[in-house]
Amino acid sequence: MGGSKKNKDVPPKVYDMWEITEKFGKYQILQYVCICFGIVFVTIANINYVFIAGDLNYRCRIPECESTEAAYEPPPWGSNESVDRCSKPILNESWSQTQSCTADSFSNLIEPCTGWIYETNNTIVADLDLACEPWKINLIGTVHSVGMLVSMVVAGWMxxxxxxxxxxxxxxxxxxxxxxxxxxxxxxxxxxxxxxEATFSGGAFPAGMVLMIEISGKKQRLLSSVLFAYAIYVGESLFAIIAMFVPYWKTLARIIYTPGIICLALVFVIRESPRWQLLNGKTKEAIETLRLTAETNNIKFNDVITESDEAILKNKLNIGKTTVKEGYKKIFSSKQILLRILVGAASRFSASFVYYGLMINSVWLPGNKYTNFLLSTVMSFPGELISLYFMNRIGRKLPLIVGFAICGTLCIASGYVPASLVWLKITLFLLGKVVISSCFTVAVTYSMELFPTTARGTLLGVCAFASRLGNMLAPLTPMLYDISASLPAILFGVSSAVTAALITLTPETKELPLFDTVEQVEASMKVKRDEKTTISTIA
Incomplete structure (x- = not known):
């Protein structure tokens, strides 16, 4: 009885704000699913040009020899291997329309081709007649990346x-x-x-990642990055499967862009980040969001907390006491922030440049282009498991350095492998894809954790800008084969190696809290410098 009375006198435990945000439950799962659902379709839109604006097999049309419904299949007169698909062989003067066209019906003279017949009418090339103008086809992917690049910065500000x-x-x-x-x-x-289209949609990546990481606790930040990456890989794989069964580009476009309308319903499900609400003076809304989080996760919530307890809320959530929003001048005058921007931007650039470069070049591998593309996206999944294991055991910094170094080595090695060793080239390609997929996720997580909350969206937008720049240059790399077959692989390798060296300049973030102000970032680095000085003095 005495023990029961003692327990009765003890008030029931009420979780504080920090414990509420640290507990991962149904609320976070629902938010993650909704955000990732939208990201899947943004990803499909992001890589639509790989197939919608892809190259085709085509040949020159010879009106004198073609039937009304001419097919792509090589005709009887197509045995002259010296004639490329952009040149038209000239018929002999002795040939007449009463004769059938054969290989002997043509002279050794050629002229520029003015009309083409395509293997299948499944891409923008056929409808807009872009045969023999490969730079225009490659430019579609680059222009899309330009729009994404602008979107990243604008969305970060939004x-x-x-x-x-x-x-x-x-x-x-x-x-x-x-x-x-x-x-x-x-x-x-x-x-x-x-x-x-890219300008309107591309910003979903940085905004979605920021929201996921801010509603999770410190232990779940890595999980949010991995799940976000899996949503991207699912979108890539789903696009390859859809394109395989729906080859005509207009039908394919209507299928992949329609789900965006459905995603409008997410406005009723997705909730705002309580950290952002508190930092922007929306204390009442933040309390409501935290209360909903607690109720959904079955956590007892302190109902006494009101708007007047804003300072308590910020303290519990490890948010700086200052209520003044930091301007760009203060952010970009900090040497530590500038260094982190450089490292974050470099890591995101290289990850995107190499990742999409390998993915785009996969359609040029021997075999079916849809199968090759699907295989390259599937290989990204084990990369996430690798990143999850090493970041949980070691951290972010060292795995990222080693990963970029290994990826750079594999890329450069593949560039010098003889073309006759197809199996070795494919093996190095797949291994490089696994490693860069792992680096991609670590780079996103690392850049997230480097920046303070007051400017995380904006600075992540800058890093995303660099990522889009890498994505913009990746579609142009196949054009370098005309200069050297090894040049694209060497560029991928050098980019990875330089990034690995730069990352040594920034700190490990595994056990650090999410800093909210520039002062907190600089103070943490001052503490580290003082600790190193003390150790050196003792030694």
Whole structure:
């Protein structure tokens, strides 16, 4: 009885704010699923040009010899291997229309081709007649990346100014712009719409990642990055499967851009980041969000807390006491922040440049291009497991350095492997894809944790800008084969090696809290420098 009375006198435990945000439960799972659902379709839109604007097998049309419904299949007169598909062989003067065309019907003279017959009418190449103009085809992917690049910066500003939630939903729904491309009647109109679509949708990546990482506890930050990456890989694999069964580009476009409309319903499910709400003076909304989190996760919540307890809330959530929003001058005048921007941008650039470069070049491997592309995306999945294991056991910094170094070595080695050793080239390609996939996720997580909350969206947008720059250059790498077959692989390797060296300049973030102000970042580095000085003095 005495023990029961003692227990009765003890008030029931009420979790404080920090414990609420650290507990991972149904609330975070629901938010993750909703955000990742939208990211899957943004990813598909992001890589649409790989197949929608891909190259085709085609041959020159010879009107004198073609039937009304001419097919791509090599005709009887196509045995002259010296004639490329952009040149038209000239018929002999002795040939007449009463004769059938054979290899002997042509002279040794050629002229520029003015009309083409395609293997299948499944891409933008056929509809806009871009045969023999490969630079225009490659430019579609680059223009898309330019739009994504602009979107990353704008979305970062939107996420900091208006909130993570509206930025995510606006960008996901923005993929619907892709429908307009199916009505394009000229090449330049098509690429203009491609750029606008990317500008509307690309920002979903940084905004979505920021929201996921801010609603999770310190122990779940890595999990949020891995799940976000898996959503991207699922989108890539799903796109390859859909394209395999729906080859015609207009039908394919209408299928992949329609889900953006459905994602408008996410406005009723996705919630705002309580950290952003507190930092922007929305204490009442932050309390409501935390209360909903506690109720969904079955945690007893302190109902006494009100808006007047804003300082307590910020203290519990490890948010700086200052209520003044830091401006760009203060952010970019900090040498530590500038160094972190350099490292974050370099790691995101290399990860994107190598990742998408390998993925785009996969369609040039021997075999079916859809199967090769699907295989390259599937190989990304084990990369996430590798990153998850090493980041949990070791941290972010060392695995990222080693990963980029290994990837660079594999890329350079593959560039010097003789073309006759197909199996070795494919093996190095797949191993490089696994490693860079792991680095991609670690780079995103690491850059997230390097920046303070007051400017995380904006600075992550800068890093995402660098990532889009890498994505923009990746579609152009196949053109380098005309100079040297090893040049693309060497570029991938050098980029990885330089990034590995730069990462040595920034600290490990595994056990660090999410800093909210520039002062907190600089103070943490001062503590580290003082500790090193003390150790050196003792030694």
């Amino acid at each position: 996420a900091d100014r208006f909130g993570r939630k509206p930025a995510v939903i606006f960008c996901v729904v923005g993929t619907c712009m892709g429908h307009v491309k199916t009505f394009a009647t000229s090449y330049y109109l098509y690429i203009a719409i491609e750029c606008i």
